Amino acid sequence: MNPQEILERYRQGERDFSHRDLSGANLSGFNLRGANLTGANLTEANLSWAFLNQTTLTEACLRRADLRNASLNGAALNQAILSGANLSRIDLRLANLQNADLNWAVMQEADLASANLTSAKLDQVNLDRAKLNSANLAGAELMEATLRRANLSNANLDRANLREAHLEEANLREASLRGANLTEANLSGAYLRQANLSEADLHRVVLAGADLSEAILTSADLSRANLSGSYLLKASLQGAHLLRANLQDAYLLRTDLSEANLRGADLQRADLSGAYLSHTSLSEADLTGAYLLESHLIQTTVDGAILTGCCIYNWHPEAVDFSKVQCRYLYTQFNHTEKKPTDRVPQGREFEPGEMSAYYQDDHTGVDLYFTESVNWEVLAFTLVQAAAEDPGLILKVKSYEPVEDNYWVKLSANRTVNSKVLARRIFQLYPEVKQRLLTHRPKILSLLGIALTDLGDSATPPATAEKSPQTTGDRRAYLYQEVVRQIQYILVTQTPDQLVESVQRLLDYLQQEGIGTQDIQRKVISQAVAQRAKRDEAFRDHLLKWSAQSPNPVRSSPVGQALQVAIALFSNPQSPQP
The missing domain is CATH 3.30.70 (Alpha-Beta Plaits)
Known part of the structure; x- marks a missing residue:
């Protein structure tokens, strides 16, 4: 059957052309919308610019066919053979390509939005700048596929094989890649914000400069991965394997790294501010110049880790053994205006062996x-x-x-x-x-x-007159006063001067709103407690003096600021009158 005969029969209302031999046929520009071409042989056929929306091509053979700019919106191509075909700029939106063979196909700029490609074979396919948003690629074979700058947002790539695939600058926002194989894939500069990569195999993957903010990487294998300069803000890496991974200059702000294995990882200059590192392994990791501002290290293993030059402003180590770390010096403060660490410890020299552990062991x-x-x-x-x-x-x-x-x-x-x-x-x-x-x-x-x-x-005091839950206004005020004093007690012995000014002032303001006087707290609690802490803690005393010299006048003249000034006078001049 020649092409003109097919076209004539189609115009007469015939739609069933299943299992016909149309190999090499020139059907360019033909309108065969809704036709049934099940099992048809279209090997090396020319279907460029053809209009084949809702066409059934199940199990059809389109090997090395030319389908450039063709429209197959909603077409059925499940189990079809399209290996080596040219599908550049093709419209396959909502098409069914389940179990289809697309190996070595050229699909540059193809539109496959919401298409079904589950278990499809796409090895070494060229999908540069293709649209695959919301497409279903679960279990698909994409080994060595090219997907540079492709749009895969919201796509389902669960258990897909993307080994050695090229995904540079691809958009994978909110994509699901659970259990996917991305071994040695290149995702440099890729956009993976809020993507789900839990349990994915990312061994030796390249993610340099990629945006993985809020991504889920729970139990993912990132061993020896290149994540230099990547963004992992608020990402979940709980239980992830990052053995000897390259995280130089990576942004890990408020990232969950609990139970993650970062043994031997390169974290030079990485920003781990606010990161959660509970039961994390940092053994032999290089954290030279890293930022640990307000980070939480809870039973973190740091044996053999390098901490030289880290900024540990307001960090929270709990049950961490620093006796085996390598550290020549640290920075204990951070200048937020100039974005750089300050207050080198120790000044003018380096830590003696074991000295850092003695300073910062909790x-x-x-x-x-x-x-x-x-x-x-x-x-x-x-x-x-x-x-x-x-x-x-x-x-x-x-x-x-x-x-x-x-x-x-x-x-x-x-x-x-x-x-x-x-x-x-x-x-x-x-x-x-x-x-x-x-x-x-x-x-x-x-x-x-x-x-x-x-x-x-x-x-x-018998139970009848014992301290009880606040019922009357007087009882309630006494109760609030005691609770606030208890909170202030803890703040005064744990926070830095600039932090405690804000924290304590909020509590004093709260008491004043409740009609409760705070003069005794300022005079007896804050001033004396801070003075005693400064006498015992040299680092805190230095911070307090620096705070006094650098804080703006409104802060120093606040009620808490005045109390700190009194504290400075107390430890600076023990003979000064008591407040």
């Missing part, structure tokens, strides 16, 4: 507690029992007690190393709760211990 066998009111020893004793019960095997004892002006320091000792900051925070959380329970049940406890309730002073 695991100690001692815990310091700061109280702004006299210590209720019964409450503290039961609080320590409660804290130890939450950590089996832990034994806590009171080592020393020191009244300091109107404040009180209690030093605890533990039978093993503990995270002093975390434990102190937990004790201050438990203290008021235990106090309430003890006041309620104290007579019963003493009775069980065989202690007579005689003249026991203020601490023997």
Whole structure:
């Protein structure tokens, strides 16, 4: 059957041309919309500019056919053979190409939006600048395929084989690549924001300069991957394998790297500000010049890691052993205006072996507690029992007690190393709760211990007059005052001067809005606590003096700012009058 005969029959209403031999036929520009060409032989046929919308080409052979600029919108090409065909700028929107053979096809600038390409064979296909947005490519074979600048946004590429594929500057926003094989693929400059790459194989992949912000890479294998200069803001890399990956100059702000393996990774100058590194392995990783501002290192392994030149402003290490790191110096502050780290430690020299660990180790066998009111020893004793019960095997004892002006320091000792900051925070959380329970049940406890309730002073207040939940306005104000003072206590011993000014001022403003005076807090709590901390902590004292010299006048003249100025006077001149 020659092409003219097909066209004539089509005009007469015939649509069934299935299993016809049309190899080499010139059907360029023909309108065969809705025709049935199931199983037809169209090998090397010329179908350029043909109008074949909704045409059925199931199991048809179009090997090396010319389909340039053809329109096959909604066509059925499932199990069709299109290997080596020219499909440049073809319209295959909503087409069904399930299990189709497109190996070595030329599909530059083709439009395959929302097409079904599940399990299709696309090895070494050329899809440069093609439109594949919302296409279904689940399980497709795209080995060594070329997809430079292709639009794959919202596409489904789950379990697809993209090994050694070229995806430079491709748009994969919100694409799903779960379990996909991208081994040695090139995605440099690709846009993968909010893409799902969980459990994907990205071994030796090139993602230099790629945008992976908010992408999901849970349990993905990125071993020896090149992620230099990439953007991973708020990305999830939980449990990911980044063994010896190149992350130089990468942006990992607020990235979840919990349980990730970064052993031997190159993180030079990487920005890990606000990153979450719980149970993460950074063993032998190179973090030279990295930014760890406000990052959380919780039981992170850093054996053999290089931390020289890191900026650790307001970082939060918990239960981290720094004894085996390599570090010559650190920066403890960051100039946000000039975007550079400041305050080199130590000044004018380098750390001696083991000195960095001594400076910044959070695991100690001692815990310091700061109280702004006299210590209720019964409450503290039961609080320590409660804290130890939450950590089996832990034994806590009171080592020393020191009244300091109107404040009180209690030093605890533990039978093993503990995270002093975390434990102190937990004790201050438990203290008021235990106090309430003890006041309620104290007579019963003493009775069980065989202690007579005689003249026991203020601490023997019966349950009827014991501290209780705030019901009246006066009770509520007293309760709020105590809760705010407790929060301020913790802030004053954990935050830097510029941070605590803002944090404490918000709490004071809250009390004032509730009609509660704050003068005693400013005079007795803030000034004296800060002065005592400055006397014990050389780094904090230096930061406080620098804050005083550089802070704008409105900050220094605020209520908290004035309290800090009084604190500076107290530790600078011990003979100065008390506030």
